[in-house]
Amino acid sequence: MAKELIKGNTAVAEAALRAGLEAYFGYPITPQSELLEHLSARMPELGRPFVQAESELGAINMVYGAACTGKRVMTSSSSPGVSLMMEGLSYIAGTEVPMVLVDVVRGGPGLGNIAPAQGDYNQIVHGGGHGDYRMIVLAPASVQEAVDLTALAFDLADKYRAIACIMLDGSIGQMMEPAEIPPMQPLKTEIPDWAVRGTQGGEKRLLTSINLDPPAQEVMNHRLMTRWQEIEANEVRYKGYYLDDADYVVVGFGTAGRISLSAVRAAREKGIKIGLLRPITVAPFPNEILDELTQSVKAFLVVEMNSGQMLEDVRLVVRGRKPVEFFGRMGGVVPFPDEVLTEINRLVDGPLTTDGHPRNRWLARLAETIG
Amino acid sequence: MVVTDVPTKLVYDRPAALDPRVTHYCPGCTHGVAHRLVAEVLQEMGEVENTIGVASVGCSVFAYNYFDIDFVEAAHGRAPAMATGIKRVLPERTVFTYQGDGDLASIGMGEVVGAASRGENITIMFINNATYGMTGGQMAPTTLPGQVTSSSPTGRDVDRQGHPIQTSELLATLEGSAYIVRRSLHNAREIRRAKKAIRTAFEVQKQGLGFSLVEMLSNCPTNWGMTAVESRDWIEERMLTYYPLGDYKVSPAVAEIKV
Numbered sequence: 196m197a198k199e200l201i202k203g204n205t206a207v208a209e210a211a212l213r214a215g216l217e218a219y220f221g222y223p224i225t226p227q228s229e230l231l232e233h234l235s236a237r238m239p240e241l242g243r244p245f246v247q248a249e250s251e252l253g254a255i256n257m258v259y260g261a262a263c264t265g266k267r268v269m270t271s272s273s274s275p276g277v278s279l280m281m282e283g284l285s286y287i288a289g290t291e292v293p294m295v296l297v298d299v300v301r302g303g304p305g306l307g308n309i310a311p312a313q314g315d316y317n318q319i320v321h322g323g324g325h326g327d328y329r330m331i332v333l334a335p336a337s338v339q340e341a342v343d344l345t346a347l348a349f350d351l352a353d354k355y356r357a358i359a360c361i362m363l364d365g366s367i368g369q370m371m372e373p374a375e376i377p378p379m380q381p382l383k384t385e386i387p388d389w390a391v392r393g394t395q396g397g398e399k400r401l402l403t404s405i406n407l408d409p410p411a412q413e414v415m416n417h418r419l420m421t422r423w424q425e426i427e428a429n430e431v432r433y434k435g436y437y438l439d440d441a442d443y444v445v446v447g448f449g450t451a452g453r454i455s456l457s458a459v460r461a462a463r464e465k466g467i468k469i470g471l472l473r474p475i476t477v478a479p480f481p482n483e484i485l486d487e488l489t490q491s492v493k494a495f496l497v498v499e500m501n502s503g504q505m506l507e508d509v510r511l512v513v514r515g516r517k518p519v520e521f522f523g524r525m526g527g528v529v530p531f532p533d534e535v536l537t538e539i540n541r542l543v544d545g546p547l548t549t550d551g552h553p554r555n556r557w558l559a560r561l562a563e564t565i566g
Numbered sequence: 567m568v569v570t571d572v573p574t575k576l577v578y579d580r581p582a583a584l585d586p587r588v589t590h591y592c593p594g595c596t597h598g599v600a601h602r603l604v605a606e607v608l609q610e611m612g613e614v615e616n617t618i619g620v621a622s623v624g625c626s627v628f629a630y631n632y633f634d635i636d637f638v639e640a641a642h643g644r645a646p647a648m649a650t651g652i653k654r655v656l657p658e659r660t661v662f663t664y665q666g667d668g669d670l671a672s673i674g675m676g677e678v679v680g681a682a683s684r685g686e687n688i689t690i691m692f693i694n695n696a697t698y699g700m701t702g703g704q705m706a707p708t709t710l711p712g713q714v715t716s717s718s719p720t721g722r723d724v725d726r727q728g729h730p731i732q733t734s735e736l737l738a739t740l741e742g743s744a745y746i747v748r749r750s751l752h753n754a755r756e757i758r759r760a761k762k763a764i765r766t767a768f769e770v771q772k773q774g775l776g777f778s779l780v781e782m783l784s785n786c787p788t789n790w791g792m793t794a795v796e797s798r799d800w801i802e803e804r805m806l807t808y809y810p811l812g813d814y815k816v817s818p819a820v821a822e823i824k825v
Contacts, residue, residue: 249680260651403639
């Protein structure tokens with residue numbers, strides 16, 4: 196199949212449909228709406244349910260209901276809308292039913308703006324909803340990667356009875372790029388045993404997240420956490436660029452990773468031995484490779500389109516063994532490769548330190564830039 | 567006296583669709599009656615094995631324990647959305663929610679209005695007892711003017727705390743609503759009428775005619791601070807005036823249904 200020039204949101208929608216999406220429930224919000232719009236036409240064409248819900252609360256709970264039937268279901272939204280969905284996500288995690296969430300991240304907090312951002316890292320990677328649960332979080336850096344990760348998200352959700360989130364940012368969602376969308380897959384025919392369908396003469400099934408007996412609830416929590424350990428062991432994905440001989444490594448995901456790659460290439464042209472580690476799964480986080488790199492490199496630069504939310508995960512692995520510096524833009528401002536290159540040069544020029552917090556140094560520098 | 571010769575007639579038996587366990591409901595509470603009616607109707611329709619129930623949050627949070635029916639448990643107020651999701655992917659199943667007034671008419675008003683306006687082909691059992699039962703009898707969206715609750719200790723002051731919501735009247739204005747009626751569970755005659763309405767509501771769904779809801783005026787002896795008998799009188803004397811029984815929406819197609 197040939198590549199076509201396609202917008203990220205539309206591509207993810209079509210990829211989901213071809214991966215066997217059986218029902219979609221959503222609510223319009225910029226910069227995600229093309230995804231919903233595409234499915235509003237395509238799903239009815241294929242005789243599959245599409246509902247524009249009354250709110251994000253409605254949408255996520257429609258997903259919850261449909262997910263309880265064991266079908267492949269999805270919703271999509273953008274940051275403030277995903278915040279509204281947190282209640283439902285916690286219930287879905289607590290009920291152990293699979294679903295796919297697409298978050299096309301925009302500037303915040305609050306209503307913020309509709310520009311690309313990565314400020315949802317904490318609410319998606321480190322919870323947001325109440326209780327102990329984790330979501331699998333995939334962070335593509337191109338339209339093609341978003342397409343590829345969409346099919347993977349459904350497989351992972353099914354495999355682990357978990358929520359798989361594709362965390363785009365507004366630029367991946369809105370950008371048009373050549374991409375190849377895989378051919379149509381048949382719908383899942385096997386319905387898992389746990390899925391409700393009417394007793395049909397058998398034992399009744401109950402899907403709930405309530406358990407008033409704390410010790411029993413703890414057993415359930417333990418099951419979720421051991422499953423997460425399994426996910427951590429099996430599902431880490433990342434892409435490394437120029438890591439083999441790197442003295443310095445930039446760590447960045449999604450669009451920030453992609454922009455950083457341009458800066459890394461420019462630095463390489465100047466003879467700087469620098470590489471890029473781009474986590475594709477930000478949850479589970481690629482701890483192992485980061486730990487290996489900690490032993491071989493001189494210093495790290497973390498680049499994000501937020502105030503350093505992933506930075507904390509990097510610091511947890513590096514544990515002060517090597518200097519970590521940070522560069523970020525917030526509120527929907529997208530960094531230029533030149534800015535990242537400047538930060539790379541600053542890192543290489545030194546002096547390097549493991550003292551203090553990199554965020555504080557960055558904030559002081561940023562104050563000079565943005566006034 | 568030898569009683570074995572007296573001819574016996576079975577006047578009530580627990581429907582098989584109702585689990586034989588003792589419920590957690592307070593003595594005198596009408597949840598048990600409502601559960602029984604739902605079980606009887608689904609059984610009479612032969613729909614028990616083809617049904618998926620959606621429990622809500624409130625005293626009936628554990629409703630799923632009492633039915634021999636596949637069940638899911640929704641977040642507070644979101645049962646109509648969850649039912650929408652299920653019904654859309656399994657249109658041949660009978661899908662119903664069982665919700666109280668705090669769940670449906672307060673936190674879940676958006677979801678129920680959305681479902682009704684879309685004409686979702688689901689059925690809602692709406693239990694209105696004018697209070698939040700599970701959390702200890704606080705003021706509900708349906709609490710009557712002047713009614714004393716644990717969060718309106720001097721009686722609901724409508725100037726300060728607003729007016730009770732007449733849910734059936736409200737939902738009846740929506741085009742997607744096919745069958746919206748209010749019944750009561752305070753005496754045998756009204757219970758029989760409620761059962762007939764529940765049957766009609768499920769028939770509406772079975773025939774694909776749209777959104778159906780049966781509001782049932784119910785009691786809460788514990789939180790109202792009354793005996794069961796007093797609470798039934800209170801429904802009759804106080805609730806019926808603010809919440810008149812009747813058929814608020816019967817679409818032309820539904821009017822053809824004979825049960």
